[in-house]
Amino acid sequence: MAHFTKATSVKDWLNQRLAVEKVEKVMMSEYWIPKNINFLWAMGMVLVITFALLLVSGIFLLMYYQPNIQTAFDSVNYTIMREVEFGWLWRHVHGVAASVVFLVIYIHMFTGIYYGSYKKGREMIWISGMLLFVAFSAEAFSGYMLPWGQMSYWAGMVITNLFSGGSLHADGLVEWIRGDYVPAQAFLNRFFMLHVLLIPLAILGLIGLHFGALRIPHVNNQEGEEIDFDAEAKKYLDGDKAGSKVMRFANDFMSKDMMVVGIYLIFFFYLVFFHYDFAMDPVNFDPADGLKTPAHIYPEWYFLWSYEILRPFSTNVGLIAFAFAQVIFVLLPFLDRSPNTIPANRRGLFGIWFWAMLVDMIILTAMGKVPPSGIFSTIGLYAALTFIGLWIALPFITKMEKEV
Numbered sequence: 001m002a003h004f005t006k007a008t009s010v011k012d013w014l015n016q017r018l019a020v021e022k023v024e025k026v027m028m029s030e031y032w033i034p035k036n037i038n039f040l041w042a043m044g045m046v047l048v049i050t051f052a053l054l055l056v057s058g059i060f061l062l063m064y065y066q067p068n069i070q071t072a073f074d075s076v077n078y079t080i081m082r083e084v085e086f087g088w089l090w091r092h093v094h095g096v097a098a099s100v101v102f103l104v105i106y107i108h109m110f111t112g113i114y115y116g117s118y119k120k121g122r123e124m125i126w127i128s129g130m131l132l133f134v135a136f137s138a139e140a141f142s143g144y145m146l147p148w149g150q151m152s153y154w155a156g157m158v159i160t161n162l163f164s165g166g167s168l169h170a171d172g173l174v175e176w177i178r179g180d181y182v183p184a185q186a187f188l189n190r191f192f193m194l195h196v197l198l199i200p201l202a203i204l205g206l207i208g209l210h211f212g213a214l215r216i217p218h219v220n221n222q223e224g225e226e227i228d229f230d231a232e233a234k235k236y237l238d239g240d241k242a243g244s245k246v247m248r249f250a251n252d253f254m255s256k257d258m259m260v261v262g263i264y265l266i267f268f269f270y271l272v273f274f275h276y277d278f279a280m281d282p283v284n285f286d287p288a289d290g291l292k293t294p295a296h297i298y299p300e301w302y303f304l305w306s307y308e309i310l311r312p313f314s315t316n317v318g319l320i321a322f323a324f325a326q327v328i329f330v331l332l333p334f335l336d337r338s339p340n341t342i343p344a345n346r347r348g349l350f351g352i353w354f355w356a357m358l359v360d361m362i363i364l365t366a367m368g369k370v371p372p373s374g375i376f377s378t379i380g381l382y383a384a385l386t387f388i389g390l391w392i393a394l395p396f397i398t399k400m401e402k403e404v
Contacts, residue, residue: 026215028250032233034221035247041219042260043108049261050101050268051203057094058196061087065146067192069185072148073287092276098140099279100268102302105133113332114354117220119341123333124213130330132206135199137303142195144300148188149284154297156183156191162322166315182290224342296371304368305361309388311372312381321384328391335391338398346404349397353390360386 007013014020025031033041064084066075080087109129112118118126141159145152160177164170179186218229227245236244247253271278283294299307310322328335340347344354360383367380 027211029248030233031215031249032229032236032246033219033249033253034225034227035245036221036223036225037219038222039256039260040107040111042257043104043111045254045257046104046261046264047101047108048207049265050097050104051207053093053097053268054101055200057090057097060090061094062196067146067188069148069188069288072146072188076147077285089272092272095279096268096271096276098143099300099302100271101136102140104264105136106302109133109329110354110358112220113357114344115220115222116224116336116341116343118333119220119336120333121217122213122220125210125217126333127330128206128210128213132203132210133329134326135203135206139195139199139203140300140302142191142199145183145188145191146195147284148288149281150286150288150292150294151281151284151297153183153288153290154294155299156187158297159299162310162319166319183288220341222343224340224346226341298369301365301369304366305364308364308368308380309384311368312377312384321388324388324391335394336398337395338401339403340401342404347401350401353394353397356386357390360390 004016007016011020061080064075064080064087066072066079076091080091082088112126112129141155145156160174160183163177164174175181177190178184179190218227221227225245229246232244232246236246236248241247281300298304306322306325309325310318312318313321336350338347338350344351363379363383364387367376367383370376372380
């Protein structure tokens with residue numbers, strides 16, 4: 001049995017039983033961050049704060065939401081919005097956070113690609129981050145079903161139909177997911193359970209994995225410089241803080257994080273109070289009606305790029321292209337064959353690849369919002385082909401890259 005002494009304080013009592021000082025050192029005061037990084041490295045903390053806003057606002061909404069197809073729509077649009085004091089505020093916070101979190105995720109993701117933060121030794125950071133993206137996507141989709149409006153119903157119908165596998169006609173799988181032939185009470189029950197319990201638990205676990213994966217190789221820096229963290233940390237602890245290339249996570253780097261978070265929250269609450277409507281589709285303010293198909297069905301903006309990859313092709317080809325788009329980002333550490341861990345602007349063809357990919361995804365997002373007809377259909381097709389072509393070309397582009 002471990003040796004325990006008489007505690008001199010509550011902290012000492014806890015430390016003997018939970019090793020709180022060791023945990024605090026590993027996670028905070030002796031977790032070292034490179035000095036040569038910019039504000040984009042604060043996006044992880046911004047995501048944590050946004051997730052916390054989603055959790056808190058979701059708990060308040062859960063107090064009044066009714067997961068029943070007869071009452072769900074009114075519980076959101078009448079009870080919460082009109083009868084509950086400040087219910088409108090919590091709904092706006094939740095709706096805006098659910099949308100803005102994906103903007104921050106995409107910034108965080110493309111920052112990692114630009115600076116090579118997925119390269120050798122940091123693969124698990126990238127993979128755990130992409131698993132978080134998948135979990136947040138599932139959480140957003142399940143939450144979109146809950147207001148039980150027109151777009152909720154029909155988006156659920158379209159997305160679950162994807163599981164039929166086109167010519168495979170796996171209709172039994174679709175019915176199993178829905179719990180019925182069409183989205184109905186069983187469907188709403190299942191997605192309610194996923195949204196409020198199962199997926200949030202998965203997200204919390206993946207956040208722990210993501211943070212844990214950061215602790216061994218440490219975060220990358222904007223110059224791609226290889227830093228001896230042990231030697232630089234010793235400098236710092238010996239008093240040479242100016243000469244050390246690293247700083248403590250707490251409270252040195254965290255103070256910079258909090259400045260970025262403060263600016264972000266000003267932007268966030270500006271949207272909450274003045275432009276919350278961007279996060280709420282007007283079609284979804286009509287109650288769900290299985291007998292009235294909307295003229296144009298589309299997902300939320302953060303799914304439009306992958307939706308547009310599906311749309312231009314025949315059913316089977318479209319499903320293959322869609323599946324390709326869902327998994328290809330996870331494979332990035334293994335497709336990039338370059339030995340260099342430096343910013344994209346110093347990597348020749350890869351820099352062109354990066355900006356081409358970013359612009360192409362913006363075009364796909366724009367085309368996914370409009371009806372697939374005329375010139376929009378043509379642009380969407382070429383943008384989808386470009387996306388696939390860029391990923392196929394990546395291993396060859398990076399293989400030719402000379403070591404810097």
